Amino acid sequence: MNPSMITSTMQDFPLTVAAILRHGARVFGGSECVTWTGGGTPRRATFAEVAANAERLAAALARLGVREGEPVATFAWNNQEHLEAYFAVPCMGAVLHTLNIRLFPEQLAHIINHAGDKVVIVDDTLVPLLARVIGEIPTVEAFIVVGDGDASALEANPTGAPVLRYRDLLAAEEPGYAWPEVDERSAASMCYTSGTTGDPKGVVYSHRSTFLHAMAVMSASLVGITEADRVLAIVPMFHVNAWGLPYGAFLSGATLHMPGPFMQPEHLTRFVAAERSTLASAVPTIWNAILGYGEDHELDLSSLRAGTSGGAAAPRVLLERFEERYGLRIIQGWGMTETSPLGGMAFPPPGVEPGTAEDLDWRTKSGRVTAGVEMRIVDASGAELPWDGEAVGEIEVRGPWITGSYHRDPAPDKFDGGWLRTGDIGTIDGRGYFQITDRAKDVIKSGGEWISSVELENHLMAHPAVAEAAVIGIPDPRWDERPLACVVLRPGAAATAAELAGFLAGKVARWQVPEYWTFMDEIPKTTVGKFDKKPLRTGHRNAELKIEHVDR
Amino acid sequence: MNPSMITSTMQDFPLTVAAILRHGARVFGGSECVTWTGGGTPRRATFAEVAANAERLAAALARLGVREGEPVATFAWNNQEHLEAYFAVPCMGAVLHTLNIRLFPEQLAHIINHAGDKVVIVDDTLVPLLARVIGEIPTVEAFIVVGDGDASALEANPTGAPVLRYRDLLAAEEPGYAWPEVDERSAASMCYTSGTTGDPKGVVYSHRSTFLHAMAVMSASLVGITEADRVLAIVPMFHVNAWGLPYGAFLSGATLHMPGPFMQPEHLTRFVAAERSTLASAVPTIWNAILGYGEDHELDLSSLRAGTSGGAAAPRVLLERFEERYGLRIIQGWGMTETSPLGGMAFPPPGVEPGTAEDLDWRTKSGRVTAGVEMRIVDASGAELPWDGEAVGEIEVRGPWITGSYHRDPAPDKFDGGWLRTGDIGTIDGRGYFQITDRAKDVIKSGGEWISSVELENHLMAHPAVAEAAVIGIPDPRWDERPLACVVLRPGAAATAAELAGFLAGKVARWQVPEYWTFMDEIPKTTVGKFDKKPLRTGHRNAELKIEHVDR
Structure with a gap:
């Protein structure tokens, strides 16, 4: 080394989930996690209480034999106990594996075995779903059931893993678990991709990546959550750490609103109105459902300063209608399981007037x-x-x-x-x-050019008669591929393929307008609510779809 | 290793100043660095231009023999070229050493030698100040002068180090310098403490600490600068990286307003009015000077969404008057050279009504x-x-x-x-x-209890006749120490020691009210504008102060 070389004097301080927890528990100990109960009074816990429960949970898991680097799974809705596991498991040096409750049984068993999950923390309401794979997950040494509901279906597990109650385990422990010092590059949590193409793949987040992502969630250039916020996390905690909101909340002091299993628009909007949520985050499917529910019901969304949408592109009309009807700005974000997920958000640049066409042009960017x-x-x-x-x-x-x-x-x-x-x-x-x-995989390659299926879908979904639209490429002897539009009409609405093709002709290049159309009751969805085009392609291949042809 | 241990799959991506530069130059290439010229048109450069110049500067420094880990000093005001050095030097793997232009010559020479600075980049207007130590800094192998002013005084250096012109050096290079991959824990920049107690000490910031601090500067819970901001960085770039604003600006896209040597209230307020600054950051001394200037001049500060103050406690009356007169909220921050500097900011908690006494109570917290x-x-x-x-x-x-x-x-x-x-x-x-x-070192230990000199000073400075007040502890045979109040009256104002003691008696415990008083024309200041109590203590010890006694 060059003797005149200057070296840093900074502390070697690790970026860890425990540091996030310490900050939230101490500086924002009075901020809350509010879990919706469907009726009556929501359950409330302060961050200080969540932190104390996380310490108890870690003690219980350690007593069950969970060691550093070992995976502990959750099979749960967004609720207080899930939040406690979000901290207990990584802070004790183990790895939080959030299981997607919407997976098919064979995928679920595959993922549990692939990760080697040692313990599964499961909501009582989800016991029947987990029980479908009970004979196929031999790595699991204990089940911990949240709630008092029936869990006998888990007792049939062939290895004799005990079925324990979350509440009893915590009651038997004291707070004050001594968090170990962990390397910031060690694993904190993991999530499998939804696997729309091929087998699900496991992404393992480090303490460092989790901390840095939580700092990004606080950025004023992005969502910028602060202690003044009450964040309704509709986006599931079982998918990409609920977009980083739980960890961001503990760094920033934002109160968390957890809907539990009550994902229906009626409950979500009652939650917003009752607890005055300032921000809500959800996939477009949920936003769309709220919009639909609002057509027949008076909604009070006035407390929301913004909404965020991600996981799939939000149609322009969705953003437009929320702004018109409720004065609510929904900002799109882009990300993937692989990106923690925050990769971009579609805030317009400074100087753009909110509510204008230009504003919407920017906000329909991906990010x-x-x-x-x-x-x-x-x-x-x-x-x-x-x-x-x-x-x-x-x-x-x-x-x-x-x-x-x-x-x-x-x-x-x-x-x-x-x-x-x-x-x-x-x-x-x-x-x-x-x-x-x-x-x-969804680009339609037609005559040496690309046709954007998403663009066609967005235009179609802006048509008043159209509820949902998915466009896939189908083989064509002359053009290589041509688009097939799969359309779901709104209840009571009517539109012919020719009308819709004419509607598109004014919006995209003429050669991009589909000549093949099919109408159906529902577009198939993936487990995370995105359009699933695989069944559409299979349906076409097997000649199961009724195709109409419109002259180009 | 436990075979079932899960390891992170995250990329090993270093947090570096080069990553900050890439983001600013590419995503916010159109944001600007605006340097005030004192009259006429300010100089403007886009972030893309700043980045291209940083590449040229790095090439020139490499050609001069600067290697990784070696210190390159700046002796400069806040201006575009200083910003270019902020990126060129760390990104090339060298270490930016910002020299405090207000140091005494012996301190300046000590610091340059202690760091072993190899090159000094100096503003032409500051050449006379640097020339005072020209015979005592043998490690310097080249001087680079910014501007066309006379620099002949530097040519007298005994080692024959060349005196080069910044503009010529950059003109001889091309942009496109290939930044090396540096370890995020390697040194990026360094700054010496102001050394009010003992010798100045060097703090060396790493790439990692610089990146993380810049992310904090973007936090909505703190200043939260965004692309919509135009940030007047009054706080000097030679001290603690101008509180991280230059790096925060490149991550967030905020335009930077650089006052150069024009630190007078007249210039600063004209800058704000002309360029519509949205945020300004300065020490209390500067804020106080602006307030004083505003008593005789019409100021347009309407573009400022906030001000930040740090480096010393801002008196409550300062915060109050800015809010009353200009509707400007000044938020205090706390930090030190050792803390990069952001350690805390005194934003009130949610729900506190701006402009109320309660709001001011929170805002006069340190952070x-x-x-x-x-x-x-x-x-x-x-x-x-x-x-x-x-x-x-x-x-x-x-x-x-x-x-x-x-x-x-x-x-x-x-x-x-x-x-x-x-x-x-x-x-x-x-x-x-x-x-x-x-x-x-400033706490007054009286009869086994502590008396806060800062509290007494703040109360005194709220008195309409008082311009400045510093309180020190002086030896007392009975109480160990007793407070001595050193007061500067406003021009034309009159107040006796007894009156001021009576004023204090209603605000602090009776035993804390000073019985020793002295009036002077000015409180001595350190090089960074803080009250310097050393000369006061010396003055008292040497019986140079005229002390009045007020009965307790």
Whole structure:
């Protein structure tokens, strides 16, 4: 080493979930976790109480034999106990594995076995769902049931794992668990991708990535949650750490509103009105359901300063109607399980007047790349493309909260020299706003050009008669592929394929308008509520769809 | 390792100044650095231009022989070129050493030699100040002069170091310098403490600490700068990285307003009015000067959404008057060179009505501990004290942007088992609001109790006849120490010691009211504008002060 070399004098202080917990419990010990109970009084716990329960839970898990680096699963709605596990498990050095309650049984069993989950914490209302795989998850050494409901179905497990009660376990312990010092790069939590293509893959978040992501959640350039916020986390805690809101809340002091199993628009909107939520975060499907519910019911959403939407592109009309009817600005975010998930949010640049067409133009972008994340687009040969808002390529990202591999699955085709290949196709403009036009697998390749299925879907869903629309590419002898529009009409509404094709013709290039149409009762959805195009493609291949043809 | 142990899949992505630069240059390439020129048109450069110049500067420094880990000093006002050095030097792996232009010559020479500065980048207007030590800084191998002013005084350096022009050097280079990959824990920049007690000590910030601190600057719970902001950085770039504003601006897109040498209230307020600054950051002395200037001049501060104040406690009356006269909320921050500096900010909790007495009560707290920083108070024996707002002890902090040592000076008495001893005495309440009552060395120990000199000073400065007041402890045979109040009256105002003592008697415990008083023309100040009590103590010891006695 050069003798004149200067070295840093900074403390070697690790970025850990325990540091988040300490801050929330001490500085914001009076902020609350409020769990909706469906009727009557919501359950309330202060952050100080949540922290004390997390200490008790960690003591109980340690007594059950959970050691550092071992996975403890949750199979739970958004509620106080789930929040306690969010802190107890990583802070004790174990790994929180949030199980998606909407998985098919075979996927669920696969994921539990692939992770090697040692304990499962399960809501009593979800016992029947978990019980479907009870014979196939031999790694589980104990079940911990939240609530007093029947859990006898779990007792049939073949290895004789005990079925314990969360409340009893905590009552037997004292607060004051001594959190170990953990390396910031050690595993804190894990989540499997929803696996719409191929097997689900495990993404393992580190303490460091969790801390940094929580700091990003506090950024004024993004959602910017503060102690003044009451955040309704509709986005499930079983998916990508509920977009970082629980950890962000403990760093910022924002009160958390947890809907539990009450995900119906009626409950969600009653929760907002009763507890004066200031922010709500959900996938477009939920926002859409709230909009629909509001057509027949008076809603008081006046306490909401903003909503955030992610997981799929929100149709322009959704953003527009919330602003018109409720004065509520919904801001889209972009991310993936692999990106923790915050990769970008679609806030308009300064100076744009809210509520104008220009404002909506910006807000229907997929996002603007977030500080802390780096983004690029590359063409099919891997060459980097310019940020000109025109060039279309695959979006790649890197950064301290982006995954660089998968759990026990290196998946080299998902990475490109230190960058994650997102599988999203789109453009980036000179200010870092990106517009995703399609998933790589959903792009319709027609006559050497690409047709964006998402763009067609958004236009169709803006038609007053259309409730849902999904567009897939189907084989075509002349053009390679052509679009097939799958449409769900609103109850009582009527529109023909020809009418809808005419509606599109004014909005996209003529050659992009689908000539193939089919009407159905519902678009199939994935376990996280996104349109699932696999059954549509299979349906077409097996000639199970009734196709109408419209002349181009 | 336990075979079932789960390991993180996150990318190993370093937190570096280069990552901050990339984000600012690319996503916010159109944001600006605006340098005030005193008259006529300010100089403007976009972040993209600043980044390109930083690349040229790095190439020039490399050509001069600067290698990784070596210190490059700046001796400069806040301006565009200083900002370019803020990025060029750390991004090339060298260490930016910002020299305090207000140091006494012997301190300046000591610091340059102690760091071993290899190059000094100096504003032409500051050449005479630097020239005072030209014979005593043999480590310097080149001087780079910003501006076209006379620099011949530097040519007299005994080692024959060349005196180069910044503009010529950059013109000879191309942009596109390939930033090396640096370890995030390597040194990025350094700053010496102002050394009011003992020799100045060097604090060396790492890339990691700089990145994390910049993220904190973006937090909505704190200043929360965004692209919509135009930030007037009055706080000098030569001191603690201008409170992180330059790096925060590149992460958030906030435009930077740089006053250059025009630190007079007239210029600062014209800058705000002309460029519509949204935020301004300065020490209380500057805020006070602006207030004074405003008494005779019409000021347009309407564009400012907030001001921040730090470096010393702002008197309550200062905060009050800015709010009354200009509707401007000044928020106090607390920090030190050792803390990067952000350790806390005194935002009131949610629900407090702005402009009320309660609001001011909160805003005159020293701060509320910032997410990312951990704080505790300890008594003289080192035992931790409760967060009850009552117990008084020394404040200790730790965290990823807190120093753990000093450059080539371990100073073990400044640390306490991983915590930095701040030397500040105060209380913390149950919500993490802390109130510093004194520096450890300024506390007046009277009859076994502590008297807060700061509290007395704040009360005195709220008296309409008082411009400045400093209180020191003087030896007392019976009480150990007793307070001596040193008062500067406003021009034309009159008040006797007895009157002022009576004024205090209604505000503090009777035994805390000083019986010793002296009136002077000015309180001595340190190089960073804080009250300097050393000359007052010396003056008292040498019987140079005219003391009046008031009966208790």
